[in-house]
Each structure stands twice: as C-alpha cells, then as structure tokens.
Amino acid sequence: MAETTAAKTVKFIITRQDNPESKSYTEEFEIPYRPNMNVISSLMEIQRNPKQANGEGTTPVCWESNCLEEVCGACSMVINGKPRQACSALIDKLEQPVRIAPMSTFPVMRDLVIDRGRMFNALKKVKAWIPIDGTYDLGPGPRMAESTRQWAYELSKCMTCGVCLESCPNVNEKTDFIGPAAISQVRLFNSHPTGEMNKDERLDTLMSDGGIEGCGNSQNCVRSCPKGIPLTTSIAALNADTTKHLFKKWLGA
Numbered sequence: 531m532a533e534t535t536a537a538k539t540v541k542f543i544i545t546r547q548d549n550p551e552s553k554s555y556t557e558e559f560e561i562p563y564r565p566n567m568n569v570i571s572s573l574m575e576i577q578r579n580p581k582q583a584n585g586e587g588t589t590p591v592c593w594e595s596n597c598l599e600e601v602c603g604a605c606s607m608v609i610n611g612k613p614r615q616a617c618s619a620l621i622d623k624l625e626q627p628v629r630i631a632p633m634s635t636f637p638v639m640r641d642l643v644i645d646r647g648r649m650f651n652a653l654k655k656v657k658a659w660i661p662i663d664g665t666y667d668l669g670p671g672p673r674m675a676e677s678t679r680q681w682a683y684e685l686s687k688c689m690t691c692g693v694c695l696e697s698c699p700n701v702n703e704k705t706d707f708i709g710p711a712a713i714s715q716v717r718l719f720n721s722h723p724t725g726e727m728n729k730d731e732r733l734d735t736l737m738s739d740g741g742i743e744g745c746g747n748s749q750n751c752v753r754s755c756p757k758g759i760p761l762t763t764s765i766a767a768l769n770a771d772t773t774k775h776l777f778k779k780w781l782g783a
C-alpha cells in the first residue's frame with residue numbers, strides 16, 4: 531500500500547457545473563498528500579470520497595481522461611489559470627490551493643467535462659485526412675522526402691487537446707475562427723503526396739469565413755501547445771500558400 535504523509539494535505543478549489551445550462555459554482559476539497567500525485571489521481575481521490583473541505587458531502591466531480599500520458603488530449607482543463615493536461619500536472623509543482631476549472635472556449639457538459647466538438651468539426655471542414663480507397667490493396671504508399679517527413683511528423687503529434695484554442699484570444703463565441711490546430715493539420719495533409727490531391731479544397735476552406743484570416747498573430751498558441759507544435763510556422767506557411775492559391779485563381783491557372 532502507498533505510504534501517506536499523515537499531516538500533509540492538498541487543497542483544491544474546483545469550478546463545477548451540474549449541466550450545460552446551469553450556473554457554475556466552486557467547491558473546496560482537501561485530500562491527503564501522497565508523493566508523486568497528479569491532478570487526475572487527486573480527482574480520483576475526491577471521487578472515492580466526495581466530501582468538501584468543510585465536511586459536507588457532495589456529488590463526485592466529473593472529468594474526462596484516457597491515456598494518462600499526455601497523448602489523447604481528453605483531460606485538458608485550466609489548472610491554476612493555465613490550460614493544460616491534468617494527467618501531467620504534478621501536485622508537487624503546483625501552488626496551493628490548486629484551482630481547477632473547465633476550459634472556457636468549449637461548452638461545459640458537466641464539471642470539468644467539456645465538448646471539444648468545434649475542434650473535430652474544424653478537422654472535418656478542412657478534410658484533415660488522406661482519402662484512401664479501402665476496397666482493394668493499394669500497395670505501399672508514395673514515399674515522402676525525409677526532410678519533409680521530419681517536420682510533418684512534428685505536426686502529426688497534435689492530440690486535439692484544445693489548449694491552443696483556449697489560449698487564443700481570437701477563438702471565442704463571437705468568431706467562427708477554426709483555430710491554429712486545424713490550420714496546422716492543413717499543412718500536414720497538404721504536405722503528404724496523396725493528401726496533396728485535396729490541397730486546393732483545403733486552401734479554399736482556409737480562405738473562407740472562419741478561416742486563416744481570423745488569426746490575429748497573438749502567438750499564444752505556439753507558446754501553449756504541450757506538444758511543441760510549431761503552430762505559428764504552420765500559419766505563416768499557410769498564409770503564403772493561400773495567397774499563391776488566390777493569385778492562381780485570379781489568373782485562371
């Protein structure tokens with residue numbers, strides 16, 4: 531059994547919401563400290579014994595998580611004011627009380643569970659995939675230049691966690707800007723020898739409402755991405771590509 535440090539506790543202030551329509555409120559919790567605990571293991575502890583710091587009982591706090599190793603992006607939440615993954619947020623490195631809230635860019639379903647649907651819709655809008663006819667064996671795919679593969683691999687690490695949208699001032703309820711993640715995925719799929727076949731469609735989408743011109747160059751996205759994806763490099767590259775695409779269209783090429 532894990533050894534607990536008797537006197538030591540960890541304090542949390544958690545923003546909760548009972549359903550998508552209801553108002554949010556905060557509850558305070560205090561749980562025993564254990565070495566190496568992170569925000570997810572703390573939430574699990576609160577779930578096991580849903581009691582507030584004042585001793586009053588409450589409902590278990592809801593959250594979402596899957597991989598527990600910063601790969602799936604499901605556990606994004608705002609921890610001490612910073613959007614990040616709860617599974618990699620170590621309690622030892624956080625100031626107390628630890629303040630936890632859902633990301634504000636996405637609709638709250640319950641407590642810390644948000645609906646990241648706008649991100650998946652953005653990926654559909656830009657056709658962030660490579661169309662493959664799966665009805666017969668196509669054989670090996672086309673080769674990519676190693677120099678391209680290296681930077682394309684970095685872009686492929688996106689886990690649709692939503693942190694870059696949360697930190698972008700231009701992604702909010704007043705705009706339909708698709709956000710940096712989807713723009714970067716356009717660069718990824720346009721760089722693929724097969725994905726390139728839909729390049730013009732993707733560029734057309736980026737040039738339409740809610741597309742690349744929604745970027746205000748705050749550069750918050752690249753600073754906040756937990757995967758270190760060069761989002762502003764992707765946006766700059768796509769700015770150049772959409773401009774070239776526009777001229778080609780004007781010239782009827």
Ligand code: SF4
Binds near residue numbers: 690710
């Ligand atoms: S680009 Fe980075 S911050 Fe944005 S969704 Fe992907 S992994 Fe998350």
Ligand code: FES
Binds near residue numbers: 597602616
């Ligand atoms: S649980 Fe998958 S990123 Fe945290």
